[in-house]
Amino acid sequence: MGAVEDIEGLGMKSRIGASAIIAGVVSLAGATASSTALAQTGPTQFEQSSDATAPLPPVRTDRSWRILRDRWTATDEKAYEDFITAIGESNCRTTDQCLKHAANVYRGSNPRGVNYFADCADLPYTLRGYFAWMNGLPFAFASAVAPNGYTRDVRYVASGNRIIEKAVVINWPGQQPMDGPDVLRRVSNYVSTAMYRYHPEEKRGLPADHYSSSVDPRSIRPGTNIYDPNGHVAVVYRVDPDGRIHYIDAHPDNSITRGVYGRKFVRSRPTMGAGFKNWRPVQLVGATRAPDGSLVGGRYTYTQNSDLEDFSVDQYFGTGAQNKRQWQGASFAFNGQRLDYYDWVRTAVAGRNLVYDPLTETRNMMRGLCDDLTYRVYAVEEAVSGGINRKPQPSRLPQNIYGTSGEWETYSTPSRDARLKTSFVELRDEIARFVELVETGSERVKYTGTDVRADLLSVYRQEVAACSITYTNSAGAPVELGFDEVQKRLFDLSFDPYHCPERRWGATDPAELASCRDGNTKRAWYEAEQRLRNQTERTYDVRMDFSLAQLRSGVNGSGKSSPPDIDVVGLLTSPAPQIRADIEGTVAQ
Template sequence: MAIVFSRWRKAAFILLCVSLAIVSMGSAAHAQDARWRITKERWSESDEKAWQDFVAALGAADCWTFDQCIKSPANPYRHTDPKTRFYVDCADMPYVLRAYFAWKNGLPFAWQTAMQSADGPGGDIRYSSYGNVVVARDSVPRTANGVSATPILHALVNTVSTAMFRRNALADDPVMFSDTYSPRLDREAIVPGTIAYDVNGHASLVWRVESGGRVLIFSSHPDHSLSRSFLGKEFLRTGPELGSIFQKFRPIEVAGATRASNGALVGGRIVAASNAEIPDFSLEQYQGSPAGDPHRWRSASWVWNGENLDFYTYLRSRLSAGELEYRPVEELSAMMQSLCFDLRSRKQAVEISLGRGIQNISPPSRLPDNIYGTDGVWELYSTPSRDARLKTGFKEMYDLVVEFIKMDMVDAPRLKYDGNDLAGDLLAAYRAQNAACDISYVNSAGRKVELSIDTIIGRLYDLSFDPYQCVERRWGASGAERATCRDGAEKTRWYEAQQYLRNQIDRTYDVDMGYTVEELERGPWGLRTGRGVEEGPEVDIRAYLEGLAPRRTASGEIALPPATP
């Protein structure tokens, strides 16, 4: 039986009167100006290049919600819009942007409207173990006068979820085709507008691939805030049945249409390119290199220029303009800048929740069935998934710094560093970026509290994801800083019981987590218990770098700890 996506969101729609939608603010005259007339049979190479430029400009813009970005100077079509407000979450954004661009350029657009879990009946199509199958499709009608674009964009928002991306990369049905396909892993294929799908329930768009192979992404969230980051290990690589990580929109064309006197295409049907007809279609991200069986993706090897690599290093090597080289000081600076963007985005998300007054509401007696994948107030205003990705980013930065130190010790050729004190230079870069990152919040007494990346690292596992708690706890305050928090005994108890969940950086969407506070307190704790873990991984880069000097041996070499996380 097909499952229509809007069902699981109804509670959130009822709660938030504006909904996750594109809300028309205009008159009938404005609506008449917003006609979607399809004048082109297919997306040409120049259209695809214009799409890439469009996404790249929005990604680089200084805007913090999807609506701000669409209304910003980065959008060349903004002056042709009717009066609208754009509200989208992470899954909606790729579809709505692609549809918006198609509308403005007279291009055809089609989309999946329903999916069925390959797991069998009763499963959650957003987190199905064996992926989903397309069971219904729709497309923009082709008429001489065109159709109003705003209702179509609205329908997309009410239809799309991350289940759209959870499809088998090998599927090739000519009728119930998937909207996206799996691309090659190179600079010609992974371009702005490519989708990055995290099977833990998140979707982003690539907006830049740097010369060093780093992939910059941006995404929207249920609270409508926008974040920018780089693609890292938080995007899990899985088998082809789940569709991770990279996807691109499948080429489509209008067949059998007639052309009206005004140039609009009328009638006809949507035909999609098969996998074999797409020049950059590839199963490389599942097969490995050299190519193997995509179904045996766990044992795939990754060899580049004769060197065995892990997948993420291989990806950077493939996407680098030339040989992959690590410039450690620049790498650390770039990662800290990206994390600063993430923290600024988190600040906006917390402020949206505070603005709705959620912190003044008594919490429910139980957590949601799963804190990472739910609906209603928790979906809109909590931050467990966002915080887990943030923690993963800090851990990845810490691990990379440790790896740079190791590479420097053996004079690894990939490490491009000409100095004689890498730890000192990394520490200087850390301090410079820490000073440059301006983070603050307004406490419950109305006073501004200054933070920094270094401050956040020290309290990373204290940042509360719970929207029912005070702003001080949302930012992990303690001591005098937390004195202005107005939470009572009940919320304090919940905060303390959630410590183990805050320690966890892995998002477990398939684990029951609907516990009472008493059940959280009792334990047991562990990744598969749904109650969290006893300790989070090490992330304190400053302490690590400052501690290297005392660990220098008599010969001047750095004595690394026996086991580095």
């Protein structure tokens, strides 16, 4: 029988938070080995295929994964881009919906009774694997990593990981082909964000499934992956001509959301592997043709970084002279113009010097935030539907509220809320920057009005009026909140899934809270978690299994005493000297 190459390990992905370490190897694979496929012995060179221009294979008609070609061709890669774009542009809200949606041209070949699941780390692999399955293409994925240093959790190790085992799709002569849904299930069991956390030039272990790509219009494309070392991964589905990068991402509750690349994806030390990653080409070599035309047997090889046309480490070390010991001081420039990292990404992806329209940029950011608030409605509803808010409050928080497992991982929202808060901070900071650029006569902005602050305020208020969300309270009644109201409450929104929906949405008014069924204990926890709600940073390397008493005492690691400033109206209506000082302070950070 065909098999995914498997390895022996300790536990499934749900146990990553307590991964066992034996002889320096942390295994994320399944508990049993059932493979007769050849084990990988180390990095090998990619060998050219003789059918590089072959047309796409016919769509499969059952669960079997028959490999019809030994490598992905340029035609396959373009079809994959189209597949990703179509899903991104659709209105699907879960991985299962997306793969059964009218936007998926392969939906008619989905076997009956199969449901698809992916969290953020799984999503890129699930989409890539599904496309490969449907088109008879080879597929391999990392199934185990080893940390380059001590860690309690390989998803957040500062020194990064190296890939030590791969699982590969290989069929065997005279045996049934692999089962496609079973491969995707194994992806969900094995893959975590640890598989993305490696130095771009890591030479130990096996080649990673992805590589650090150039930041340019050719390389950043639908299907490119974006890794946030704070434990999140997204998939690019569209790149606008002005360099705005649109992505889809998944969450532990299987939901799919959409967004635009920005400062919520942090730049960090190269060992953590943050940034843009494209899929490393693989080839099945040494296979033979079966009577039905499929490939059987063989082994997998992987393209080396040195043989990849668009491999680059510029996103880590800058575009000028690169000092790989001082990555924090890297400089980024495009056509001789020195830029902030995020400005450089957008400009480089656009492939031209950009001139920003402050009013359009503000409008786009506001609409993106409105979408984010809508997605949060779904996230809170999932916790309520699961009855989590009716369960007793645990006596302690998880060991780390941002990276854990179980109910908290599936239904809490501290990471999602932190990204949301970062986007609100970014909105204020960007508006401040646009004012500074206009008032100093910069050529990087296009503005023909006479009062940029008044015009920005007008756009802001228009978008505020156009955005509202509606949540369902504990009594089953709808509660509508406008954008400005949510912004006022932003740091009161509870990330704790054991709290009532009213507190999940930051209610403080007694009338709105009247339907909340939380008792005194949950109210006390809500109040004590305020410092954690005040912070926008996601601190994965800090123990946070605090008791109520520890939170009340403000123990180290329990957050900040006050939140950052997100007041756009106050910024734009301040007297000129004050707003100028605010702008200069923001730009200098």
